[in-house]
Amino acid sequence: MNALTGDLVFKIPRVNIVTGKKQKSLTSGNSVTVKLPNPVATRHRPISAQDQPSFSQMASDRDAKDERIARISSAIRIIPNFPKPGILFQDITTLLLDPKAFKDTIDLFVERYKGKDISVVAGIEARGFIFGPPIALAIGAKFVPMRKPKKLPGEVISEEYSLEYGTDKIEMHVGAVQAGERALVIDDLIATGGTLCAAIRLLERVGVQVVECACVIELADLKGRERLGDKPLFVLISSD
Ligand SMILES: O=P(O)(O)OC[C@H]1O[C@H](OP(=O)(O)OP(=O)(O)O)[C@H](O)[C@@H]1O
Numbered sequence: 001m002n003a004l005t006g007d008l009v010f011k012i013p014r015v016n017i018v019t020g021k022k023q024k025s026l027t028s029g030n031s032v033t034v035k036l037p038n039p040v041a042t043r044h045r046p047i048s049a050q051d052q053p054s055f056s057q058m059a060s061d062r063d064a065k066d067e068r069i070a071r072i073s074s075a076i077r078i079i080p081n082f083p084k085p086g087i088l089f090q091d092i093t094t095l096l097l098d099p100k101a102f103k104d105t106i107d108l109f110v111e112r113y114k115g116k117d118i119s120v121v122a123g124i125e126a127r128g129f130i131f132g133p134p135i136a137l138a139i140g141a142k143f144v145p146m147r148k149p150k151k152l153p154g155e156v157i158s159e160e161y162s163l164e165y166g167t168d169k170i171e172m173h174v175g176a177v178q179a180g181e182r183a184l185v186i187d188d189l190i191a192t193g194g195t196l197c198a199a200i201r202l203l204e205r206v207g208v209q210v211v212e213c214a215c216v217i218e219l220a221d222l223k224g225r226e227r228l229g230d231k232p233l234f235v236l237i238s239s240d
């Protein structure tokens with residue numbers, strides 16, 4: 001129980017079983033080695049009603065929320081050694097195969113952002129394109145795709161970010177957003193935080209206020225959250 005919020009935070013002891021002594025997380029920035037016991041039980045730490053003051057929240061509401069997060073967590077498959085040895089890949093395609101868990105995912109985000117005066121949901125290619133549009137439709141915002149280089153046909157502005165070897169870029173159409181708009185940035189996962197930081201910079205360059213970033217999964221060991229500085233990050237599941 002979080003003493004501050006009264007939220008229940010619990011661990012799902014075994015979600016997916018994988019083997020191997022050391023597992024690395026795939027990142028688009030630094031590679032970090034995460035030592036795990038052998039055989040390895042990959043753990044997801046569901047985060048319930050994260051950083052939402054909830055003294056007045058009914059216990060039954062909270063239980064229902066925790067139940068949804070547990071369902072989402074167990075629907076995500078973890079594939080070891082993909083796309084290269086040592087990587088523990090968090091595969092959200094299995095979440096998409098489970099309509100109830102997928103709907104729960106979207107609903108949890110919608111419940112958080114409805115009525116918050118957000119006019120832009122910016123989704124990061126590729127997996128941010130899966131979660132962003134249903135959230136945008138439900139909260140009455142437009143969806144703006146933030147794409148990998150040379151994919152958007154119109155005039156673009158771009159922002160570079162660092163990878164383990166070299167750099168990458170994300171791009172957004174000029175005119176897709178206007179100064180003063182309030183945006184939510186959505187992706188499936190935060191690892192080092194480099195991608196989300198680039199998305200924030202891109203939006204802020206054109207005068208958009210990034211209200212929050214939201215991801216289904218956080219690879220907490222990689223400390224991407226710290227890289228975001230003061231920018232709030234909301235996640236459903238923290239994997240360590
Ligand atoms: O926090 P970071 O270290 O920046 O990493 C997170 C990013 O990495 C993954 O995308 P990826 O670059 O693999 O692209 P994809 O979604 O097109 O596969 C993920 O979907 C995030 O966008």
Ligand SMILES: Nc1ncnc2[nH]cnc12
Nearest residue numbers: 025026027088089090191
């Ligand atoms: N471990 C991981 N699983 C899935 N996508 C990722 N992007 C960066 N690291 C990842």
